[in-house]
Amino acid sequence: MTITSGAIPPRDMDPAAWGDPGRRASLPPHARRWLAKEIGLPDRRTPATPMTGLSLPESRIDESVRSALVEVVGEAHFRDDRDTLLRHAGGKSYLDLARRRRGLADVPDAVLLPADHAGVLAVLRICAERGVAVVPFGGGTSVVGGLSPLTGEHPAVISLDLRRLADPVHVDAESLTVTVGPGIRGPELERKLAAHGLTLGHFPQSWEHASLGGYAATRSSGQASSGYGRFDELVVALQLATPRGSMTIGRGPASAAGPDLKALILGSEGVFGVITELTLRVRRLPETVHDEGWSFRTFAEGMTALRRLAQAGLAPDIARLSDADETRANLALAGGNKTRLLKGMLAARGHRGSCLLIAGWEGPHLVVRDRRSAATALLRAAGGIRLGATVGEAWRRHRYDGPYLRDELLDHGALVETLETATSWTDLLGLYDTIRSALRSELSRDGARPLVMTHVSHLYPTGASLYFTALASRDDEDPDGQWQRAKERVSDVITSAGATITHHHAVGTDHRPWLEDEIGGLGIEVLRAVKSVLDPSGVLNPGKLIPEPPK
């Protein structure tokens, strides 16, 4: 396995923006006018401050540690150039971007690119011995602070970039599994699997950039996870490199050999070790992919329809029900004649405050036909109006565009951030109301109200997730505080309602203060005990996931 040394491949994102700059689309005038009216967004441009002016601190890695690390990874894969450091300054949350757009960034002292499992083990041993913190780095798409280069109690921190662990890709066509390195990203893996007629079926919004190892470390969930399963359900086996050595977990498709330690590594966010290999369940490429739109008169009616589908074993592979505000915003931002016609038709049929559902079906022709036909009957009985494939296809075309729109909105002076949770069907509507009210009240300012858009996705027989997008005019006096206060309030609301603090964004730094509410004091002690076995010197991703013990 070799990669071209020298420049880091161009897939790295700009520190202060998402993805490929060529994909940015500017906000059309009708959308700007709508936002001005809706959230009081003034007509202004607030471009990012270039980072050229930012002076980075001296590296805190001493020469002997540097030599030891270089000996493992090679000079070409020990990086401390300005550009590489800035591209490993952290993740892609609103606060991450807002800070970098103001020309501020904390960077690691170096970025290391080990070649393989043995290289990762060797780097971890050196870092543990010499007290250097390690932030495992995959695609760089964390939105919860999981990649912030915190040192903890150590003098220095490195970013451990896993992109070179992208091979081998071994496909077992009989058992339908693939074994991969953690550094491979979705598009490349799907290309390789497609050559075997296979797919992983995991498509989160970060799919173009996120790494497979990142999915595992954060218990990711994708847009098609109602059908294909959450990422943790796809993991058959994995290998973990720790400062204490290796762990390989997962034998056969299922086991009763004590507690499932795989579940302890999935979601460990780099604090127990570095995932260096994954064996994943894959499926045959679907013969049929059919996306369609449905409208419901109210969010509650749509939820009931989804619950019935999920409990009848008829959940679509993709299901995404927007509330009235998200539907209204999507239609307003799309604009155009077709949208006007659609709105007219819905109003005529009593769906003036329509809640749009995107339902996607994938699989063998016959199976999709049977399932769609049963589901259609159920959706109609629940009050749904079928809108046809055009709406569904439009969604699929733009499914990875959200973060580009965010960059554009940031340029226009907006605050824009998302948060998510999951709860039982019984509590879903009540939780929606409470979170939405909290966001609207916290983000209202000077008579302007925020836009809070919500959708239900990720259906389970016992409940579902709720995903919120808040859009407001940014308070440039206190841009961080404006969001932090709202986020804190909502996090309190979520935990006191008995819902989970995160359904698929992970904990990182942002949800860490609420983890004890979720798993209890003994749960936290258990996590600390596991960490003390695998990472006794505490160098792995300090400040993430596990709250500090009381002093």
Add this chain to the structure above:
Amino acid sequence: MTITSGAIPPRDMDPAAWGDPGRRASLPPHARRWLAKEIGLPDRRTPATPMTGLSLPESRIDESVRSALVEVVGEAHFRDDRDTLLRHAGGKSYLDLARRRRGLADVPDAVLLPADHAGVLAVLRICAERGVAVVPFGGGTSVVGGLSPLTGEHPAVISLDLRRLADPVHVDAESLTVTVGPGIRGPELERKLAAHGLTLGHFPQSWEHASLGGYAATRSSGQASSGYGRFDELVVALQLATPRGSMTIGRGPASAAGPDLKALILGSEGVFGVITELTLRVRRLPETVHDEGWSFRTFAEGMTALRRLAQAGLAPDIARLSDADETRANLALAGGNKTRLLKGMLAARGHRGSCLLIAGWEGPHLVVRDRRSAATALLRAAGGIRLGATVGEAWRRHRYDGPYLRDELLDHGALVETLETATSWTDLLGLYDTIRSALRSELSRDGARPLVMTHVSHLYPTGASLYFTALASRDDEDPDGQWQRAKERVSDVITSAGATITHHHAVGTDHRPWLEDEIGGLGIEVLRAVKSVLDPSGVLNPGKLIPEPPK
């Protein structure tokens, strides 16, 4: 919540036998003749030695500990009468029964029946402080030594019988969950759920006796788990009582809030704490239940058919493919004219060494119809011959009878024991051959060969489980060693093949020596670290699951 104090309800099993003595059926003459020919079983009776002659040791619980425990549970629920102690002497493996049939039993020093979670917490605190080992006891059906009253490093041991924690049963009909105490058993829960039109769908062979808490503690799998999911997949939330206090884990249908600690409690076999409450996914009672038989020419062809079903998302809810020897034995033991006709028909169609598949379908009429129809096409294409519903219905009628037949065989001087594993589809046939050869060679003796019967059950897209039943003439000179040698050899074979040491029987004492092969040295250290947080004095189920640290 009250129960009648006084005598322990009659559902307790005889220490040296399974279940309800009224259900024992004697082995018909044709079956005895067949076994004589097949495994050289002599015509003899080896009835169990009555336990009346067994003198139990003095209780090792001192008076002050006894008073403290009685204060928690009440005099009526602190039992140290001979009958109660013998009924808590351990589980129901072949070796357990064989020993008790010889009039030997190790018993706990007392049996405690706490009333609720608070009672369990209080008992655990006292035991931790005073150094009394605790064996949590549900239905008493462990077949891996999980219930043996070992003291570890402590002077005494109690059995903590959880039957009184059988209420409340709270049904959430909207989210389709039920919240139950761990002491409730399958039949009672199903009765209560049926009143709401619901079912849990978990039916292991031990169903008539095993407790729900036991399912959770051992990561149980039932006969319909291919359709309804393993027990661990049904658990939405749970509560654990430990000597350090309570843990409650599980919020919403799914979460990314760090590692899934639920998975650390499931399968913990009482070494981390006592499960005192479970919230479980339930389903609507199926409109249709249809069982049918299929025949395949070879085990390999049947496996391929099952793999295709599982990978197409068409696995039957119940799937159980017997190898040629298991099929032959089942037909021989059933006897009768119908069986002869069936054998003739199969031979005429080239299935002389037929491998019988039981396929069971459950669910809404339309869904079952569509799935069966797609599966039928696939099974036919894979060479299957449909045998109709009679064979399937016969299986369902006798699905819980196996352990009664075992008692009868023990009376006739047989060794009879089962073991199981799981692996990928790719390795399934090879592993079958290796384990079968090992069992046949280890259990051959004086020219007589054992009968080794195998079935594939529990289908997953990436693999399946293998279940073996060995039947041989018992060596009365060394009855324990005869089985132990075979079991050790097979356990070595399983772990060196990379398969799991247990798919659904759990670890207990019997698989403990192989756990490190499965999860590695660091995996064992992780389990020990978790235990040291939750059970620092090590009173919980000593000698089970986690191997001792090296001295």
